[in-house]
Amino acid sequence: MVTIKKDFIPASNDNRPGYAMTPAYITVHNTANTAKGADAKMHANYVKNPSTSESWHYTVDDSVIYQHLPIDENGWHAGDGTNGTGNRKSIGIEICENADGDFEKATANAQWLIRKLMKENNIPLKHVVPHKKWSGKECPRKLLDQWSSFINGISSFNTPPKESSPTYPLPSGVIKLTSPYRKGTNVLQLQKALAALHFYPDKGAKNNGIDGVYGPKTANAVKRFQLMNGLTADGIYGPKTKAKLKSKLK
Ligand SMILES: [Zn+2]
Numbered sequence: 001m002v003t004i005k006k007d008f009i010p011a012s013n014d015n016r017p018g019y020a021m022t023p024a025y026i027t028v029h030n031t032a033n034t035a036k037g038a039d040a041k042m043h044a045n046y047v048k049n050p051s052t053s054e055s056w057h058y059t060v061d062d063s064v065i066y067q068h069l070p071i072d073e074n075g076w077h078a079g080d081g082t083n084g085t086g087n088r089k090s091i092g093i094e095i096c097e098n099a100d101g102d103f104e105k106a107t108a109n110a111q112w113l114i115r116k117l118m119k120e121n122n123i124p125l126k127h128v129v130p131h132k133k134w135s136g137k138e139c140p141r142k143l144l145d146q147w148s149s150f151i152n153g154i155s156s157f158n159t160p161p162k163e164s165s166p167t168y169p170l171p172s173g174v175i176k177l178t179s180p181y182r183k184g185t186n187v188l189q190l191q192k193a194l195a196a197l198h199f200y201p202d203k204g205a206k207n208n209g210i211d212g213v214y215g216p217k218t219a220n221a222v223k224r225f226q227l228m229n230g231l232t233a234d235g236i237y238g239p240k241t242k243a244k245l246k247s248k249l250k
Pocket residue numbers: 028029030077131137139140
């Protein structure tokens with residue numbers, strides 16, 4: 001779970017207008033601030049400053065989410081005027097692009113947040129929109145040219161990004177049946193990855209045959225995997241088999 005820290009703009013600020021809102025849309029922005037340290041916390045402080053005129057609901061970086069406004073109140077982030085639908089009916093989310101942050105991670109965290117907000121507020125995916133929709137501004141500038149994959153990422157998001165699933169490092173290079181048999185960590189990694197996809201070197205044997213030795217049974221597991229995945233079934237582990245394993249283990 002990514003932590004959402006509530007750090008609301010003081011009610012006395014001009015940028016907290018306090019109009020009641022029933023959110024019908026989610027508007028996505030990029031901060032357009034690439035400075036080091038321009039993370040969610042920094043934006044939380046910025047938006048609380050009484051001289052700041054704009055406001056939005058959440059800022060997301062690669063490790064945390066700050067909430068600046070309750071979602072039943074509007075903010076000024078869409079650039080479509082005092083009575084604009086963007087400003088008055090949408091939840092504004094800024095995704096950080098600070099140089100010392102991981103933008104992909106921040107984007108994944110935003111996708112997780114959007115999914116949660118969609119569920120909680122009954123907002124359909126087609127109402128998740130770029131800032132550009134409301135005002136024509138080139139925002140979110142880093143996501144506009146990949147908007148459909150950003151949207152696809154929301155709908156296919158089934159687990160929170162911080163919930164770690166086991167990862168399977170895969171060796172590079174070629175591993176094949178040799179005499180004597182190749183042994184070592186590389187082979188072990190490969191066997192574990194294959195086993196995670198139910199291609200065991202020796203199902204039912206001790207530890208399903210996962211022993212770090214590339215013998216005929218492991219070569220056969222590779223061969224079965226290749227056969228089932230449209231690859232040349234030669235029992236030789238190389239770049240193509242690696243790529244396919246990687247895509248299956250996602
Ligand atoms: Zn924007």
